[in-house]
Amino acid sequence: MGAQNDKELLARVSARDLQAFERLYRSFQPRLVRFLTNILQRPQLVEEVIDDTMMVVWQSADKFRGSSKPSTWIFSIAYRKALKARARWPDPLPDDETDMQVSTDPEPDEQLQHQRLRDALREAMTHLSPEHRAVVDLTYFHGMGYREIADIVDCPVDTVKTRMFHARRRLKQALAGNFADWL
Amino acid sequence: MPESLSASGAHDEAEELLPWYATGQLDAAERVRVEAHLSSCADCRRQLTSERRLIQEFRDLAPEVDAGWDRLRRRIEPQRPGRYRPRLRGRAWNVVRHPAITALAAAQVGFLVLTGGLLLSLSRPDYHALGSTPASSSADVIVIFRADATEEDVRATLRAANASIVGGPTEADAYLLQIPRQQRKQGLARLRADDEVQMAEPIDEASR
Numbered sequence: 001m002g003a004q005n006d007k008e009l010l011a012r013v014s015a016r017d018l019q020a021f022e023r024l025y026r027s028f029q030p031r032l033v034r035f036l037t038n039i040l041q042r043p044q045l046v047e048e049v050i051d052d053t054m055m056v057v058w059q060s061a062d063k064f065r066g067s068s069k070p071s072t073w074i075f076s077i078a079y080r081k082a083l084k085a086r087a088r089w090p091d092p093l094p095d096d097e098t099d100m101q102v103s104t105d106p107e108p109d110e111q112l113q114h115q116r117l118r119d120a121l122r123e124a125m126t127h128l129s130p131e132h133r134a135v136v137d138l139t140y141f142h143g144m145g146y147r148e149i150a151d152i153v154d155c156p157v158d159t160v161k162t163r164m165f166h167a168r169r170r171l172k173q174a175l176a177g178n179f180a181d182w183l
Numbered sequence: 184m185p186e187s188l189s190a191s192g193a194h195d196e197a198e199e200l201l202p203w204y205a206t207g208q209l210d211a212a213e214r215v216r217v218e219a220h221l222s223s224c225a226d227c228r229r230q231l232t233s234e235r236r237l238i239q240e241f242r243d244l245a246p247e248v249d250a251g252w253d254r255l256r257r258r259i260e261p262q263r264p265g266r267y268r269p270r271l272r273g274r275a276w277n278v279v280r281h282p283a284i285t286a287l288a289a290a291q292v293g294f295l296v297l298t299g300g301l302l303l304s305l306s307r308p309d310y311h312a313l314g315s316t317p318a319s320s321s322a323d324v325i326v327i328f329r330a331d332a333t334e335e336d337v338r339a340t341l342r343a344a345n346a347s348i349v350g351g352p353t354e355a356d357a358y359l360l361q362i363p364r365q366q367r368k369q370g371l372a373r374l375r376a377d378d379e380v381q382m383a384e385p386i387d388e389a390s391r
Contacts, residue, residue: 018259022252029251051255058259110345110366121240140241145208161199168202172233 006070014062025054028071031142032078038137039082039130042089049085053078068151075142076152079134086130117179124174132167135160193220197227205234239347322349322359323367324374325384330356332379340377344370359386 006027012020029050036046056077064073125133134153138144146164150157197220203209204217221227324346328337341348345366350359362370367385374383 018256021259022256025252025255033251047251047254050251051258054255055258110363111342118240121237137241139202139206139208140238143206143208145203164202165199168234168237171237 003069003071007066010057010061010064010070013058014064021054021058024057028054028074031071032074034141035075035134035137036078036082038125038133039079040086040089041126045085045089049078049081052081056081069148072148072151075138076154079152079154082134083130117175120175120179121171124171127174128167128170132163132170135163136167136171139164194224194227197221197224198230201227201230201234205231205238235349239349321361322386323362323364324360324371325357325382325386326360326374326380327355327357327382329379329381336379340374340379343377344373346370346374357382 006024009020009024009027013024032050032053033046036049037043040046040049053074057074064070125136128136131153135149138149138152139146144152146157146160150160153160193216197204197217200209200213200217204214209217221231326346328340332340341360344360344362346360346362348358349361351357353359360374371383371385374380
């Protein structure tokens with residue numbers, strides 16, 4: 001869904017159009033789940049922050065000025081809410097996410113290696129700060145440019161680049177031992 | 184950072200911008216500078232390959248959107264008397280539709296053209312390598328899934344073939360896949376034998 005569609009939906013949301021809000025929610029919820037899970041690493045907190053974020057969108061859509069993309073505005077709300085939620089729950093839980101993939105592939109070594117890689121990557125992410133995880137996720141998964149990310153996390157663009165640079169180095173260092181060939 | 188960036192030259196700038204080059208998020212001037220540097224820096228080309236692999240690993244997610252929406256609707260509905268009619272919708276094609284993958288596909292094609300490895304003619308099914316050696320992260324196989332293949336079907340097919348999507352959908356709804364070299368022949372055979380696959384063809388010379 002493009003930014004123009006999102007803008008039209010936001011305009012309808014500001015007029016209390018619940019169906020437009022559902023469309024907006026369904027468009028953003030998967031992305032916010034992903035983004036917030038990376039920052040917060042607690043499923044229950046993720047739900048809470050998504051709900052709070054989208055409630056702000058529902059209640060404040062008329063305040064959206066249109067100077068940025070709707071996605072920038074919504075992600076920036078989510079980011080602020082996530083950092084606040086994190087302040088209330090400062091200690092991250094151990095990563096208990098498990099890959100439920102059942103392999104039917106006759107080459108278990110390859111599958112196993114892939115799963116181990118993903119586990120290692122997930123584990124490496126937990127050692128980054130929430131601020132670094134946010135930049136990594138917005139870049140790699142959400143496909144955002146560094147200027148948009150700077151707007152979302154409210155910091156200079158050079159800080160975004162620096163965070164990304166250090167995060168990449170940390171991730172690659174974490175994978176270098178067992179996955180040097182992959183890198 | 185700007186001071187050190189300008190002082191440390193093209194390599195440092197390119198290295199810093201690689202993630203956004205890989206996802207197609209640089210402006211034209213930055214892209215030109217990064218590509219100029221990539222053409223002469225093997226280290227940055229290796230890093231670009233790593234970036235693309237990291238992006239591939241980061242793409243997966245399984246949002247539970249319906250449960251989440253029901254929860255939020257229950258918070259809203261008391262505020263608003265009932266004209267609401269819930270809509271049903273199928274599960275989104277998150278893997279191939281999200282912006283990073285779309286941008287990655289565009290960036291991938293750009294880089295392949297840059298390196299002279301492949302001229303991607305997206306309207307025809309048989310690909311030919313026209314130039315020098317393609318980039319190591321380039322696509323190995325082009326595939327078109329049947330129109331009625333579900334996301335689960337596609338995932339299962341890709342896993343069975345040990346293939347990753349590195350580009351697409353093209354205008355012809357084809358996807359560019361990467362399969363580890365040692366499994367390529369077998370992976371291609373699996374794709375061709377799969378009911379969900381309409382067409383699967385190798386791209387580079389090595390797999391022909």
